[in-house]
Amino acid sequence: MLVDDAALVRDGIARLLTAGGFDVVDQRADALGLVGAVRAAAPDVVVMDVRMPPTYTTEGLQAAVELKAAVPDVGVLMLSQHVESRHAIDLLTGSGAGVGYLLKERISRPAELGEAVRRIAAGGTAVDPEVVAAVLGTRRAPDPLQRLTAREHDVLALVAEGLSNDAIAARLVVTARTVEAHMANILIKLGLATEAGTHRRVLAVLAYLRVRASDR
Incomplete structure (x- = not known):
């Protein structure tokens, strides 16, 4: 499942994932009703933006944390335009297995995106090297x-x-x-x-x- 308010971004990610052998079962422009939508569509992984409507701050992150609490078996991969280590850590340390945080520039590297989705679906983690570097500092x-x-x-x-x-x-x-x-x-x-x-x-x-x- 893809969750991003930018239609062009959603479409681009969907095309990359489909080409990589994934089934995109749903696309959403916001995180409203996300838990119910996930239970209905039963995706293995939800790929979503950190910044979502209406304030474009941390709605995506908050929705992801709530989703993992309600449906812990679903994987969640967060995408962000910038290194926001605080947001990454909030999700990673509070949600257990099957979570990831990548910069959106990784979208242009289909192999990395596909590998991250597969790893998260299997219960692993995928953390952007730049986020790790920020945390290390x-x-x-x-x-x-x-x-x-x-x-x-x-x-x-x-x-x-x-x-x-x-x-x-x-x-x-x-x-x-x-x-x-x-x-x-x-x-x-x-x-x-x-x-x-x-x-x-x-x-x-x-x-x-x-x-x-x-x-x-």
Whole structure:
């Protein structure tokens, strides 16, 4: 489902997603009645703008938070024209799995958009690298992440972007086994070693973003 007040933007995203093999089950110009519409159309993922009518501030974000609370199994991918890390963190840390936040410039990169939608549909996260960078620059109080080494911080930041272990290994020019070892250490240091399944990666990302946001 696509939610954006700009018809041309909606149409452009719909064309890209359709070309990428997705079914666009509904398009909406505002977030009014979104929960009911989602329950009726039953999409796997809702792609929506942060700024929506009537004030064009945070209506989209607020609707997304309400949607995740009411229908937690649906994925939500927020799109924004600018880096708004506060908005991203509000959604990511309050909604659990199946959420993402990308800059609208990613729309011009169909492969990235499609990959993000698939990841979110599978219960993962997709966070724009520029948003991660903005959060990284936030001055913060002492936190559990201080137990991580510099390289473990690097790995977790790339996990937050949604990269796989193989992709992280290629980015950092190390082996996938090395990344796995770093990830294991990260999970232990964050107290997530006993959590079941791949959901631990999502929990680690949310812990990472939540702490980064603590002073904002």
